[in-house]
Structure formats: structure tokens, C-alpha cells
Amino acid sequence: MSTKKSIHNILFVVCMILFNNIHAQEIKIYKIDELLNRINSHSDTTFVVNFWATWCKPCVAELPEFEKLHIDYQLKKVKVILVCMDFKEDIDQKLKPFLNKNKYTSEVVLLDESNGNDFINKISEKWSGAIPATLIIKNDPLTKQFFENKVTYDFLVKHIK
Secondary structure, eight states: OHHHHHHHHHHHHHHHHHHHHHTOOOOEEEOHHHHHHHHOOOSSOEEEEEEEOTTOHHHHHHHHHHHHHHHHTTTTTEEEEEEEOSOGGGIIIIIHHHHHHHTOOSEEEEEOOSOGGGTHHHHOTTOOSOSSEEEEEEETTEEEEEEOSOOOHHHHHHHHO
């Protein structure tokens, strides 16, 4: 009887590992110019781009707001991109487990830039470099809004309409 129980437990653990790996999100790594090319696409899509990190408590606290926006607006021309500012070396040990644990389905990319002075002003001249920070780009007609603070779902909805 204990052998059956042991086999059952082993199968359960293997299934959980496989399940977590199936749902593991692929994380694209961007340089700033690649990210800018993507979000300045001159399409009719509105991009909501949040800059955050796993070690930033206010960032982590607001991520559910972006996830809700992603789910509610996925059939509309609104694209949520969560730009993680963690180190590239931490993708497998920190970022992916964090995303899996929280079941986030929004697109997540990692910004691979070591010198903030090279990219901060390319995002917004208003940006001091602090996170969380959010950029909303409406491409048709082109309008950009930048917010260097924690935001709510209602705030995001108000600014994408």
C-alpha cells in the first residue's frame, strides 16, 4: 500500500513540474531601441507599457491592475507589456518563478540595458528613472502619456479611452 502511495506522490510531483513548465512564459530580451520600435509601431493599437522589477514592492503591488487590464482589453486594440528591469541573469531563478506563481498572462519582456542614462530619456524626458513607471502610447493619432508612480486599473482605463 505504501508503494502505491509513493508512486502516486511521485507522479503528482512530476505532473506539477510539467504543468508549471508548460505554463512558463517565454521572456523576450529587448534593448531600448527594439522596445521603442515595437511600441512606436504606427498601428491603431494602444500600448500600455509598465516598467517594474520583482524587487520593487510598489511595482509588484500594482501588477494585478495591469493583468486585469490585459484580460479585460485583450479583444480590443490595447496591448499591455510589462517591462521587467531585473538583471538578465535572474530570469530563470527569479522572474519566471514569480510570473508562474502569480499566473500572469500579460506579455513580459526584460529590458537589457546597463546604463539608465542611455534609455530613460528615450522613454520620457519626465522620467527620473524611478519605478514603477508607465507609458501609454496611442499610435493613431500619436499621443504619449507618462506616469512615474503607482497606478490603478481605473486610472489606466481612464487614460486609454
